[in-house]
Amino acid sequence: MKLPPLEYACPTSLSEAVALLAAGGGEARALAGGQSLMPMLAFRVVAPALLVDLRKLPELREIEISADGVRLGAMVRWRDIEDDERLTAAHPLLKAAVAHVAHYQIRNRGTVGGSIAHADPAAEMPGIAVTCDAEIAATGAAGQRTIRAADFFLSALTTALKHDEIITEIRLPAWPAKRRWGFREFARRRGDFAMAAAALFYDQDAAGKAINAHVGMIGVGDRPCRLPEVEALLNGRTIDEATIERAAEITSATVDAQEDIHASAAYRRSLAGTMVERALRSAAA
Amino acid sequence: MPTKFEVNGKPVSVNVEARTTLADCLRHHLRLTGTHVGCEHGVCGACTVIVDGDAVRSCLMLAAQAEGSKVVTVEGLSNDEALTxxxxxxxxxxxxxxxxxxxxxxxxxxxxxxxxxxxxxxxxxxxxxxxxxxxxxxxxxxxxxxxxxxxxxxxxxxx
Amino acid sequence: MKNAFIGSAVERREDLRFLRGRGEYVDDLRPDGLLYAVILRSSKAHGRIVSIDTTAALKVRGVHAVITAQDMPGGPPIVPMRLQPLPEFKPFEQPVIADGKVRYVGEPMAVVIADSVAIGEDALEAIEVEIDALPAVADWHVAQSGQSLLFEAQGSNRSLTFYAVRGDADAAFASAPYVRRETLRTGRHYGLTMEPRGVMAQWDAAKGRLTVSGAAKVPFFNRRILAKQIGLPEDSIEMIENDVGGGFGARGEFYPEDFLIPFAARHLNRPVKWIEDRRENLMAMNHAREAEVDVEIACERDGTILALRGHIHTDMGAYMRTNGAVGARNIAQFMAGPYRVPNVKLDVSLWMTNKTPVGTYRGPGRFETDFFRERLIDMVAQDLGIDRVALRRKNLIARTEMPYPIATIAPYEHKDEYDSGDYQETLDRCLAEIHWSEKAKLQGRRIDGRYHGLAVGCFIEGGAAGPKETARLAINEDGSISVYIGSSAVGQGVETVFAQIAADALEIPMDRIRGVFHGSTAYVSDGYGAYHSRSVVMGGSALLDAALNFKAALCEAAAQRLGCAASAIVVTEDKVSAPGGTSLPLSAFAGLSREGAFLNKKHTYSYGAQAVHLAVDAKIGQVEILDYVVVVDAGRIINPMTLRGQVIGSLVQGLGGAFLEHLVYDEQGQLLTGSLADYLLPTASDFPNLRAFTMDRHPSPINPLGAKGAGEGGLIGAGGVIANAVANALQSFNPDLRELPLTPSRVWAMTQPRA
The missing domain is CATH 1.10.150.120 ([2Fe-2S]-binding domain)
Structure with a gap:
């Protein structure tokens, strides 16, 4: 399981990195933490001619927290999020979700940008991006652009990113202090990809009714998605047991679950509902 | 490609193909065979080494990416006199x-x-x-x- | 001095090198001029090979050769069976490289020899293969239909049927007041070792000698196979056992690569090394366990078991490998387990399918059959309204019935019996340790949203396979003593336990035993290796015999030099002394060496009980083990610490088989679990609450140590106990639990209304 023949470059500026990708014409790939790309190379399911390592671009390593929200540089590692105490208040949902990502050693190298670009439907970070209406900033030969998370993930391992574009940061909108949120995931073993996970939040109006509900689903279907029917149910309601149970039913009825080696489609639909139910319960508690 | 880094406190200089993982570089080029390779796809952890203080999977890293780093392997955590x-x-x-x-x-x-x-x-x-x-x-x-x-x-x- | 190393938790000698990263595994070897082998494997499950075009591959820079069946005059050699080599199996044995047909995904088709593994893999992509696909036989049901035949000339996909017989089961069923019939299944999984397999061969053309590193488990037997295949006298081949990263039955059997790599080395007159990668390992190393039974149990109304009867079907994969029949046979022979079952009539059909061939995996057949049996017993208890523990107690074989004859297997007809033990004792201890009487009230109860379940089961574990083992003791130049032994190390700590046994037998301190040399063919005249939990009993008993011979020879030699009777010589630490006080250092006898052997046709049977308390989150199908207790009586215990390691280690493998590990194929015979991201092994966070207790109340009467093989017991009972506890937890759903592994998806399905 040796890597295919390839060249390696380690540019020291973003423009140089973009130029290398552009010159590669689709045969070059950006290398962030490498924790998803390296196994694919080992299995030779991808065989780029050139790897462009982003490790010498320190500007991609920043975590910036402001009134506008949280900006995660693309090269921010899971470990950095875990260690950043500010995020507990600034984005508790992000912090809770990232706690489920992979294992100790992977967390020391895996990056948010790498995960977003890899676009595994069962990965946490793409799910958080979609749930939170994140913006994904990318720089390519044609300049910078911002892509809404909802438009970014096209299907499993396929994104709207062009071959010469590098993700530079992920922008998560500001997180109100009183926001209610929940995250629940079930995987076969600790650190495995999710069989299903629910990431959700809502705010409350003066009467205590839910507004602005965002309900995201991870690990079911070919990309992370929001559940608009569930969100519609929650908005304007008190999140009580009846509502929670109804939300679980709607989830199970609406998700597009497939059978795979780990589970039947029926199980996954049920699990998706249970994850929403439990995440909502913890949000409302 | 020529790469320089530090292993167990000593500077090393290797010239390996770009596709060489840090694990293979340590084992086959530097002959530090204490680091084991059990899956080559980042699941088993047998190849774990410490790079700049962090435990990482050396099969999920190119040797070239270790340029300028301090790498510690099991050999570097051992001595002849006694077990740690x-x-x-x-x-x-x-x-x-x-x-x-x-x-x-x-x-x-x-x-x-x-x-x-x-x-x-x-x-x-x-x-x-x-x-x-x-x-x-x-x-x-x-x-x-x-x-x-x-x-x-x-x-x-x-x- | 009177030693007591035997029975002590002596820290292991092996650890001193392993902990420092100084073990030497086969991939750590790199002689000058080494070339690397990479194997092209079939991507189709079943088909006729039309062509293998290696032209482009040979042009890849750094490629030295590409070997196919065409390069073997007279056709590729066949790998013969090591255990139960019946003539009926011959037509189903595996050629070392695909010859005309491919029969499973992963079957070797060509070997690339290159300057590096990476270059070899580049060349693999350049080999053009054309295969005329045939319909795949994806499971035993398809095999039975005969629509597609793996071996056309045989006319059937069934290689053989075994029969297990005791008493008159038909008569017992005819008059039995209670009968239950069930279909039960176990999934396919395997004895994955953390170190993948590896072979390195060096050919000395001048001397006509072949040296093969990476040998494990049964080096002497494998040398015999290789010598015959490659056309060399046995003594022209040396098999070298390096450190071995786990055995579990799977590693060290003779595989196709064990011929291909030596062949390549001789062909090119260069050292050649092949290290299996993990993707290959999942499709090339012996699979195991996949079986289905249609079985009936007959009982009296009071729960007394009268008979077992039924049909067993095992999925053998594409070829009969060296020990492929063992699991199938054991399912039938040991379905009765530790229970008194006077009448048995079981047939076992061995079905050839287009999957990786099977071999033994720790507890072969036993894991499967213990699940079948213990599940049935719980069903009987429920039907008859009898307490589960009481039902087991009633049927356990009593101490006074030992030795107890068990079912014979046709066509072998070898009679076997359980050697010794008090099965009630381990059951009592197990129930006490898990606090059964207090916890039983939790059975099926829902607490904080989770359903609690308990189960207990009893098991026996065979060990100490004969026919023989050999050991030798020798005095080194410095007066220390070395042990040479035909047993093999697969990580179980033989260097330590043999040093304990030798030191006690010679009544000298352990540090006088300088080295324990094992596995390689150069050390003793003959060796039989490590399988069937045999090393301690067979090797240890041979060592006792060697010690007797050695001591006699040493005393004789010392008596001559010191001028006294041999019987008057006393050996202490590093010297021999005569009555008058004169003495000589042992170094004065450097080179003195004596061999000993132990011959044995009987088996030891360690035994025990297992119990679990678990909780099921029914909505997501998640099972958490809250407490798991294994009690094993292993006769005389050499090292309680390493024994506990065997029990807990094998238990977690069993839990892997019960919950996680599953080799999944599709209908085209494609393996869908081709990485460790899909084939799930237990991790450190899965099963934290496990406890093992060892007992030594009943030594084996059939060997001088009194020891019993005990490397597999934790695993053997795990499937049955887990299944029953999950079924008990979910009793309010009337769950349909007849199959392992218990994935969350399956556990959840049991709680759903039946379609």
């Missing part, structure tokens, strides 16, 4: 059988205890869940790591 407290704890608790996963367990546990000498059993289990062992059933490994914590605590009792 961590190693002695592994032996005392019978935390190894075939020995194949052991270097990865030692490097991972060392990285963990160096940063978190007060970690609890659940944290040890969480961290070690990235290292597969097929012989022991893990119970003894967790016991050994917990028992070695005292050797990593600073003399004043704080981490």
């Amino acid at each position: 407290p961590l190693q002695a704890s592994f032996r005392r608790h019978h935390a190894l059988q075939c020995g194949f996963c052991t270097p990865g367990m030692i490097t991972t546990a060392h990285a963990l205890l160096s940063e978190e000498p007060d970690c609890d059993a659940d944290r040890v289990r969480e961290v070690l869940s990235g290292n597969l062992c097929r012989c022991t059933g893990y119970i003894s490994i967790v016991e050994a790591v917990l028992d070695a914590r005292s050797a990593y605590k600073k003399p004043n009792g704080n981490a």
Whole structure:
């Protein structure tokens, strides 16, 4: 399981990195933490001619927290999020979700940008991006652009990113202090990809009714998605047991679950509902 | 491609194909065969080494990416005279059988205890869940790591 | 001095090198001029090979050769069976490289020899293969239909049927007041070792000698096979056992690569090394366990078991490998387990399918059959309204019935019996340790949203396979003593336990035993290796015999030099002394060496009980083990610490088989679990609450140590106990639990209304 023949470059500026990708014409790939790309190379399911390592671009390593929200540089590692105490208040949902990502050693190298670009439907970070209406900033030969998370993930391992574009940061909108949120995931073993996970939040109006509900689903279907029917149910309601149970039913009825080696489609639909139910319960508690 | 970094406190200079992983570079070019390769796709943890203080999977890293780094392998955590407290704890608790996963367990546990000498059993289990062992059933490994914590605590009792 | 190393928790000698990263595994070897082998494997499950075009591959820079069946004059050699080599199996044995047909995904088709593994893999992509696909036989049901035949000339996909017989089961069923019939299944999984397999061969053309590193488990037997295949006298081949990263039954059997790599080395006159990668390992190493039974149990109304009867079907994969029949046979022979079952009539059909061939995996057949049996017993208890523990107690074989004859297997007809033990004792201890009487009230109860379940089961574990083992003791130049032994190390700590046994037998301190040399063919005249939990009993008993011979020879030699009777010589630490006080250092006898052997046709049977308390989150199908207790009586225990390691280690493998590990194929015979991201092994966080207790109350009467093989017991009972506890937890759903592994998806399905 040796890597295919390839060249390696380690540019020291973003423009140089973009130029290398552009010159590669689709045969070059950006290398962030490498924790998803390296196994694919080992299995030779991808065989780029050139790897462009982003490790010498320190500007991609920043975590910036402001009134506008949280900006995660693309090269921010899971470990950095875990260690950043500010995020507990600034984005508790992000912090809770990232706690489920992979294992100790992977967390020391895996990056948010790498995960977003890899676009595994069962990965946490793409799910958080979609749930939170994140913006994904990318720089390519044609300049910078911002892509809404909802438009970014096209299907499993396929994104709207062009071959010469590098993700530079992920922008998560500001997180109100009183926001209610929940995250629940079930995987076969600790650190495995999710069989299903629910990431959700809502705010409350003066009467205590839910507004602005965002309900995201991870690990079911070919990309992370929001559940608009569930969100519609929650908005304007008190999140009580009846509502929670109804939300679980709607989830199970609406998700597009497939059978795979780990589970039947029926199980996954049920699990998706249970994850929403439990995440909502913890949000409302 | 020529790459320079530091292994176990000594500068090294290698010239390997760009596609060479750090694991293969350590084993086959630097002849540090204590680092084992069990899956080559980042699941088993046998190849864990410490790069700039962080435990990482050396099969998921190119040798070229180690340029300028400080790499520590199981050989660098060992000496001829005696087992280290961590190693002695592994032996005392019978935390190894075939020995194949052991270097990865030692490097991972060392990285963990160096940063978190007060970690609890659940944290040890969480961290070690990235290292597969097929012989022991893990119970003894967790016991050994917990028992070695005292050797990593600073003399004043704080981490 | 009177030693007591035997029975002590002596820390292991092996650890000193393993902990420092100084073990030497086969991939750590790199002689000058080394070339690397990479194997092209079939991507189709079943088909006729039309062509293998290696032209482009040979042009890849750094490629030295590409070997196919065409390069073997007279056709590729066949790998013969090691255990139960019946003539009926011959047509189903595996050629070392695909010859005309491919029969499973992963079957070797060509070997590339290159300057590096990476270059070899580049060349693999350049080999053009054309295969005329045939319909795949994806499971035993398809095999039975005969629509597609793996071996056309045989006319059937069934290689053989075994029969297990005791008493008159038909008569017992005819008059039985209670009968239950069930279909039960176990999934396919395997004895994955953390170190993948590896072979390195060096050919010395001048001397006509072949040296093969990476040998494991049964080096002497494998040398015999290789010598015959490659056309060399046995003594022209040396098999070297390096450190071995786990065995579990799977590693060290003779595989196709064990011929291909030596062949390549001789062909090119260069050292050649092949290291299996993990993707290959999942499709090339012996699979195991996949079986289905249609079985009936007959009982009296009071729960007394009268008979077992039924049909067993095992999925053998594409070829009969060296020990492929063992699991199938054991399912039938040991279905009765530790229970008194006077009448048995079982047939076992061995079906060839287009999957990786099977071999033994720790507890072969036993894991499967213990699940079948213990599940049935719980069903009987429920039907008859009898307490589960009481039902087991009633039927356990009593101490006074030992030795107890068990079912014979046709066509072998070898009679076997359980050697010794008190099965009630381990059951009592197990129930006490898990606090059964207090916890039993939790059975099926829902607490904080989770359903609690308990189960207990009893098991026996065979060990100590004969026919023989050999050991030798020798005095080194410095007066220390070395042990040479035909047993093999697969990580179980033989260097330590043999040093314990030798030191006790010679009544000298353990540090006088300088080295324990094992596995390689150069050390003793003949060796039989490590399988069937045999090393301690067979090797240890041979060592006792060697010690007797050695001591007699040493005393004789010392008596001559010191001028006294041999019987008057006393050996202490590093010297021999005569009555008058004169003495000589042992170094004065450097080179003195004596061999000993132990011959044995009987098996030891360690035994025990297992119990679990678990909780099921029914909505997501998640099972958490809250407490798991294994009690094993292993006769005389050499090292309680390493024994506990065997029990807990094997238990977690069993839990892997019960919950996680599953080799999944599709209908085209494609393996869907081709990485460790899909084939799930237990991790450190899965099963934290496991406890093992060892007992030594009943030594084996059939060997001088009194020891019993005990490397597999934790695993054997795990499937049955887990299944029953999950079924008990979910009793309010009337769950349909007849199959392992218990994935969350399956556990959840049991709680759903039946379609």
